[in-house]
Amino acid sequence: MQGLNLLQIPEPTGVIGDMGEISLTLAEGETAVNFKSHWLEYFQHVAGEPIRVERGSVDETAVEEMQFLCKLPVGENYLVGFTQSFGKGKLTYLGLQPSQQLLTGIFRILGIPIPSKATSPEVVTGLLRREQDFYLCVVNNGKEAKSVEVKLDDKIFKGARYQALDLFATEAGATYVQESTRVILHLPGKDATIIQLSQE
Numbered sequence: 001m002q003g004l005n006l007l008q009i010p011e012p013t014g015v016i017g018d019m020g021e022i023s024l025t026l027a028e029g030e031t032a033v034n035f036k037s038h039w040l041e042y043f044q045h046v047a048g049e050p051i052r053v054e055r056g057s058v059d060e061t062a063v064e065e066m067q068f069l070c071k072l073p074v075g076e077n078y079l080v081g082f083t084q085s086f087g088k089g090k091l092t093y094l095g096l097q098p099s100q101q102l103l104t105g106i107f108r109i110l111g112i113p114i115p116s117k118a119t120s121p122e123v124v125t126g127l128l129r130r131e132q133d134f135y136l137c138v139v140n141n142g143k144e145a146k147s148v149e150v151k152l153d154d155k156i157f158k159g160a161r162y163q164a165l166d167l168f169a170t171e172a173g174a175t176y177v178q179e180s181t182r183v184i185l186h187l188p189g190k191d192a193t194i195i196q197l198s199q200e
Contacts, residue, residue: 007086009093012041016078023056024096026105033105040080041095048084051094052077113153120148123187127152134162134197140187150183157181161200168193 016022017039024040026033034056055076081094096102107114115127122142128135134156140146164183166173174185174195183195 007091012095013044014042016040016042024053025056026053028109031109033108035099035101035105037097039097040078042078042080046079046082048082050079051081051083053080113155115153115156116150118148118150120146123148125150132199136183136195136197138185138187138195139192140189143189145186145188148185148187152181152183154181162197163200165196166193167196
């Protein structure tokens with residue numbers, strides 16, 4: 001039996017997975033993205049436009065022997081994916097471990113703004129709009145309560161003044177900081193809220 005492969009993605013030549021994280025750099029034009037991955041798939045040849053990464057420094061927390069082995073291929077390039085025409089669009093494949101670091105980097109390379117992003121770990125956000133108001137959804141996936149800072153895209157808010165209202169808060173709620181286009185709030189562990197942002 002073979003798996004269903006409607007997108008016709010070729011099998012990789014191999015997979016590299018070290019003990020610890022592999023530091024990698026993905027560069028496109030003048031934009032370079034540094035990220036870490038526990039594994040990567042590599043190819044000898046691909047159809048379409050090849051995508052390569054360069055291996056960087058080793059995981060400093062790994063045992064000494066593993067650090068020595070991992071240092072051998074530092075600077076080596078790997079062919080990890082491709083972009084090719086598919087139907088009326090394009091298909092891009094990356095043989096890399098999915099992560100927030102990588103996804104944020106891809107957005108930077110493609111010039112796609114990120115509407116909202118939490119600086120706190122284990123916190124995810126989403127920004128919605130209804131007429132003139134914005135609604136910031138914030139989820140704390142961690143077990144501990146956190147003071148959360150959410151950076152908003154300057155281009156969306158265009159320097160206007162907004163009032164933040166936590167729709168589920170029973171106490172102080174959230175604060176919108178105009179100078180740095182961010183929202184600051186406190187969120188218990190395993191909890192979520194919605195912040196309404198209205199122009200003053």
